[in-house]
Amino acid sequence: MTQPRPAAISAPINRPLSGYLEVLKPRETALITFIGAATAVVAGGGSLPLEMLLLTVVVIVTGSGGVNGLTNYLDRAVDGRMERTRSRALPSGRIRPAAIVVLYASGLTALGLFLAWLLNPWAAVAGLAGTVVSLVGRKSGFTHLLGGLAGAAPVVVGWLLVNPALSPTLLFLVLLVLVWVPLHVWSLMLSYREDYLGGGVRIFPVSWRVADAVKVLWGLCFLLYGVSLSGYLMMAPGWLYLAVANLLGLGLVYAGYRLWRGRGRGEAWRLYRLLTYPYLGIMFVVIMFDVGVI
Numbered sequence: 001m002t003q004p005r006p007a008a009i010s011a012p013i014n015r016p017l018s019g020y021l022e023v024l025k026p027r028e029t030a031l032i033t034f035i036g037a038a039t040a041v042v043a044g045g046g047s048l049p050l051e052m053l054l055l056t057v058v059v060i061v062t063g064s065g066g067v068n069g070l071t072n073y074l075d076r077a078v079d080g081r082m083e084r085t086r087s088r089a090l091p092s093g094r095i096r097p098a099a100i101v102v103l104y105a106s107g108l109t110a111l112g113l114f115l116a117w118l119l120n121p122w123a124a125v126a127g128l129a130g131t132v133v134s135l136v137g138r139k140s141g142f143t144h145l146l147g148g149l150a151g152a153a154p155v156v157v158g159w160l161l162v163n164p165a166l167s168p169t170l171l172f173l174v175l176l177v178l179v180w181v182p183l184h185v186w187s188l189m190l191s192y193r194e195d196y197l198g199g200g201v202r203i204f205p206v207s208w209r210v211a212d213a214v215k216v217l218w219g220l221c222f223l224l225y226g227v228s229l230s231g232y233l234m235m236a237p238g239w240l241y242l243a244v245a246n247l248l249g250l251g252l253v254y255a256g257y258r259l260w261r262g263r264g265r266g267e268a269w270r271l272y273r274l275l276t277y278p279y280l281g282i283m284f285v286v287i288m289f290d291v292g293v294i
Helices: 018-022 026-043 050-074 076-081 099-119 121-135 143-162 168-191 193-198 210-234 239-262 265-290
Strands: none
Touching (some): 026 050, 026 143, 026 168, 050 076, 050 099, 050 143, 099 121, 099 143, 168 265, 210 239, 210 265, 239 265
């Protein structure tokens, strides 16, 4: 039976300035900024001044947006060979010369790191580490494992900007993102497997047999569910967190089961859509509520 094709990602409107925003991956940057700001609220114990929250948002949105711009620049050749991404600002030629993005994105990244340094040098160190791991090994076998570290960097930055003391809560939030990132990206890659292969990408999961790759992804669904439950011990939240973590976790495992049974693009796409914003966004919202900071 023919599997349903994932919904096509619509081509951006061809306006002169739209590419400069698009290259920063605004949706991804918004999610990263939200989880970093949510972490800052948790670190502040609910008494975070508005000006501190706004500074945290500025630090993370400029830093993460800049890094996203740099990764878009590094991936432009591969993006140009893939149907899903060839209409992006750089491979489509809407930003010329492409090197402009390096200056533009580097400036934003430097601004974010500088502001972080003024507030807490250790937060800047965490941000710099996240920047480095985001840029090395693009489209290599280690890319998305390193991506987990890069994705967790805004969480660490948001925490250290407010609270210099490490805690089990911070460790849990980092673990949650570390496991979420590769599962999130790999489910997208499986849903566009032929497109990635056609673009010359030869890394997991597209380089594996689908029957084997889906087993790994289903296993990661169980792992992410287990990590989410560990938060009940590490953060000592209330019943709301436990209920939501179980509800989302069981939905995640079921989506992984559907992928394991069906092995199709449609199942991979549904897992990706569950992981993209609903899962991580809801988890961080509930964490803010149920640890008593809102």
